[in-house]
Amino acid sequence: MVMHTILTSPCGPLRIETSAEAITRIIFLDEPVPETVPGSPLLTLACDQLNAYFVGELTRFSLPLAPAGTPFQQRVWQALLAIPWGEKRSYSDIAAAIGNPRAVRAVGAANGRNPIPIIIPCHRVIGANGSLTGYAGGLTRKRWLLDHETKV
Structure with missing residues (x-):
């Protein structure tokens, strides 16, 4: 069962989706949508952490995540989680980090x-x-x- 809420953010409205156990998706919405009240403790926690991030009080999230993707995509997303707050990496850096330095385009796609x-x-x-x-x-x-x- 997918649960969701809408969070108003400095980047526009965000639709946050969860299963019963983990965050599964965040979607940037381009149209104004009224904020909704989170319907589960996990959605409340996600909103609280995102709000803390947006005001500069949180630099690392501690939420259960369950992104759906291929094993290759999962490796790329795990490498993204290792990029510290305020730092940047290139696609080739990520390809090297997952042990596949020639996979720059595939890293970009993931x-x-x-x-x-x-x-x-x-x-x-x-x-x-x-x-x-x-x-x-x-x-x-x-x-x-x-x-x-x-800036923070």
């Missing part, structure tokens, strides 16, 4: 399919030349998240 953005910090991955590259939530959100982590 990064783009991350179902739990912000918590699994795919926004911290940039181009090898330091440029901001694609982000499922849009480059404006990616820039905001990176700026937020360097």
Whole structure:
């Protein structure tokens, strides 16, 4: 059973989805949507941690996560979780971290399919030349998240 809530954030409304045991998805919404009251302790905890992140009081999430993906995607997402707050990595850095340095494009594809953005910090991955590259939530959100982590 999927449960969800809507959280208003500086990056726009977020739809947070969970199973009974873990966070499964966060979706950036482009249209204004009224915030909803979390219907479970896990959704409340997720909202509390995201709110603390957005005000600069939390630099590492401690939530149970269950992103659906292939074994390769799972390895990439685990590598993203190892990127410290306020730091950036290139796609080639992530490919090397998972032991497959030639898989830069596949890392980019897995990064783009991350179902739990912000918590699994795919926004911290940039181009090898330091440029901001694609982000499922849009480059404006990616820039905001990176700026937020360097200002706090």
